[in-house]
Amino acid sequence: MSFDFSSLDVASLADEGVLAPVPNPKTNAPLVDAEGKPVVSFRIHGQHSLRVREARRKVNQRRVAAMKAGQTEITPEQRDADDLEVLVAAVSDWTEFSLDGQSFEYSETNLRKLLGDRRFGHTKGWVGEYLNTDGNFMKG
Numbered sequence: 001m002s003f004d005f006s007s008l009d010v011a012s013l014a015d016e017g018v019l020a021p022v023p024n025p026k027t028n029a030p031l032v033d034a035e036g037k038p039v040v041s042f043r044i045h046g047q048h049s050l051r052v053r054e055a056r057r058k059v060n061q062r063r064v065a066a067m068k069a070g071q072t073e074i075t076p077e078q079r080d081a082d083d084l085e086v087l088v089a090a091v092s093d094w095t096e097f098s099l100d101g102q103s104f105e106y107s108e109t110n111l112r113k114l115l116g117d118r119r120f121g122h123t124k125g126w127v128g129e130y131l132n133t134d135g136n137f138m139k140g
Contacts, residue, residue: 014046025122055089
């Protein structure tokens with residue numbers, strides 16, 4: 001039998017999202033409890049998911065409109081805001097955790113707060129790397 005190219009599908013799981021354990025920024029190993037179970041995980045959708053592709057399309061449309069309006073450069077602040085839009089589209093849920101001693105449930109607002117907090121820049125970077133690594137969204 002010949003090779004079945006569908007085994008390289010990186011879109012199906014990207015659309016569904018993968019529950020990914022948040023890594024320790026010092027070791028890059030998943031944060032786990034005494035039993036070895038992840039203490040916090042994010043549901044991340046890959047770069048080939050419809051939701052991430054749509055977010056990137058909207059960012060590109062805004063940039064084209066800005067260029068047509070005479071804006072010749074993208075400011076660092078605009079680039080950060082655009083990157084955040086894509087990351088927000090890529091995360092659809094997380095397991096329960098607290099922030100600064102308070103329960104911190106998943107919502108888009110809380111996700112923006114977390115990823116926009118410079119204390120957690122490693123988490124922002126990790127989400128970006130995870131969503132852009134196709135191997136994270138292959139079955140089997």
